[in-house]
Amino acid sequence: MKNGWETVIGLEIHAQLSTESKIFCGCSTRFGDEPNANTCPVCLGLPGALPVLNRRAVELGARAALALALNINERSIFARKNYFYPDLPKGYQISQYDQPFSERGELEIMTAERDEGGHPREWLPLKVRITRLHLEEDAGKNVHEGLPEVDRFSYIDLNRAGTPLAEIVTEPDFRSSWQAYDYVNYVRQALQWVGASEADMEKGNLRCEANVSVRRIGDEKFGTKVELKNLNSVRYMQRAIEFEIERQIELIESGGRVAQETRLWDERNSETRVMRSKEEAHDYRYFPEPDLPPLIVSKDFIEEVRASLPELPDARRKRFAEEYGLAYADAVQLTQNRALADYYEEAARAANNSRGAANWIRTELLRELEAAGLTADKSPVRPEELGALLRFIEEGKISGKQGKDVLIEMFASGKSAAAIIEERGLVQVSDTGEIDAIIEEVLNSNPQQLAQYRSGKETIFGFFVGQVMKASKGKANPKVVNERLKEKLNK
Numbered sequence: 001m002k003n004g005w006e007t008v009i010g011l012e013i014h015a016q017l018s019t020e021s022k023i024f025c026g027c028s029t030r031f032g033d034e035p036n037a038n039t040c041p042v043c044l045g046l047p048g049a050l051p052v053l054n055r056r057a058v059e060l061g062a063r064a065a066l067a068l069a070l071n072i073n074e075r076s077i078f079a080r081k082n083y084f085y086p087d088l089p090k091g092y093q094i095s096q097y098d099q100p101f102s103e104r105g106e107l108e109i110m111t112a113e114r115d116e117g118g119h120p121r122e123w124l125p126l127k128v129r130i131t132r133l134h135l136e137e138d139a140g141k142n143v144h145e146g147l148p149e150v151d152r153f154s155y156i157d158l159n160r161a162g163t164p165l166a167e168i169v170t171e172p173d174f175r176s177s178w179q180a181y182d183y184v185n186y187v188r189q190a191l192q193w194v195g196a197s198e199a200d201m202e203k204g205n206l207r208c209e210a211n212v213s214v215r216r217i218g219d220e221k222f223g224t225k226v227e228l229k230n231l232n233s234v235r236y237m238q239r240a241i242e243f244e245i246e247r248q249i250e251l252i253e254s255g256g257r258v259a260q261e262t263r264l265w266d267e268r269n270s271e272t273r274v275m276r277s278k279e280e281a282h283d284y285r286y287f288p289e290p291d292l293p294p295l296i297v298s299k300d301f302i303e304e305v306r307a308s309l310p311e312l313p314d315a316r317r318k319r320f321a322e323e324y325g326l327a328y329a330d331a332v333q334l335t336q337n338r339a340l341a342d343y344y345e346e347a348a349r350a351a352n353n354s355r356g357a358a359n360w361i362r363t364e365l366l367r368e369l370e371a372a373g374l375t376a377d378k379s380p381v382r383p384e385e386l387g388a389l390l391r392f393i394e395e396g397k398i399s400g401k402q403g404k405d406v407l408i409e410m411f412a413s414g415k416s417a418a419a420i421i422e423e424r425g426l427v428q429v430s431d432t433g434e435i436d437a438i439i440e441e442v443l444n445s446n447p448q449q450l451a452q453y454r455s456g457k458e459t460i461f462g463f464f465v466g467q468v469m470k471a472s473k474g475k476a477n478p479k480v481v482n483e484r485l486k487e488k489l490n491k
Ligand code: ADP
Pocket: 008, 009, 010, 011, 012, 169, 170, 171, 172, 173, 211, 212, 213, 222, 223, 224, 225, 281
């Protein structure tokens, strides 16, 4: 970024909670059904229909809030947020306003500036304050067809209307696009990890808006912010923020002013475009939802949910680094998801070698898994089997290079390491007695070469190694062969 300027970013994430039914009615949340198949008087907004809160949505909201270190309020209030849009048939959205479900979270995430190719330079901790996480319903979808002003048709699909969302808002604590990038990935992973949301941006069940402003270094007041929408991946968001930073700096330096507005990211043209000027909170005329009582959650409920959470990704990364002596970047890779982290721990135990297991998983196994499009829990090579393979290598029964081939066959066939090593006749002979016997034989049947060697032609050493390896059908451990040969020849 240009010298003398600082960026300020705050993020809003909408995550769809993984319930089977909607937040205020019993309709299914299934994706991909016939348009408007999953609707009823409540989510169609018909007069007189009354909402009833889905308990599972509250549980998943609590899992999400606790995974992000927020405080859950024992009492919160639903509010009507009024706006008119065809995909919002009631004319308002049930959300939360001044008394949200949870607030005041503080996270420490790891973040890195990246080089041109997007590779992290150095990981550093960053404190991020989460203002609030509240519960609300999603709107439906407008579907457009044809060309505008020619033969354009618009349709409305209300299957999504009433799907539960958690809206997660941060303080303006980010100072670069990469910090925002690392935060969104952190949240995505945390939500998936505790089963609160699929948090998949491509499927649209995690959506993200970035508020971006710039100021001259040393200024106390924040600049005017622009809200960026239509960010369909974390990488698009990062690129959109970069574009926006440059646009705002150029605008101010050429004497202009940043307008408070909402802009859309256009990935094809790599630019942001104005969508509308930003509405203010008073435009929404928030007021308490009269059809729903206050949401009361007990301390016991909160503690029950807390106790049911798995060890969180961040804690697990730190433990992997400390307990297993892994580099932070390796711990990050092995905690991409819970299945892989579980796999790693089992394999490390079975191999009795935590670093060896880490290296083999990071390089060999992940490559096979990725090529097959599988997650670690579906790996045809079970963690105990990978551990067994590593022990064969450790004990010198097969070489590391042979081990790589064996792993590939294990992956393809589902056979055990022992079975493949046996079938291929791979077991290395490291037994000195056996090797000595072969050496004896080779020396006896090559008296001429032996005489040459003894008279000083040391280059003939390689010939003997070759003969011994051949006589052992390639099974002799080359390291042992070298050692024993040297000893016998120089005697
Ligand atoms: P609004 O009323 O426009 O929705 P909020 O104060 O609720 O604004 O903030 C919305 C988001 O914008 C939050 O994530 C907040 O951290 C962020 N934000 C607020 N002011 C700024 C600013 N000047 N620059 C960047 N982000 C900001």
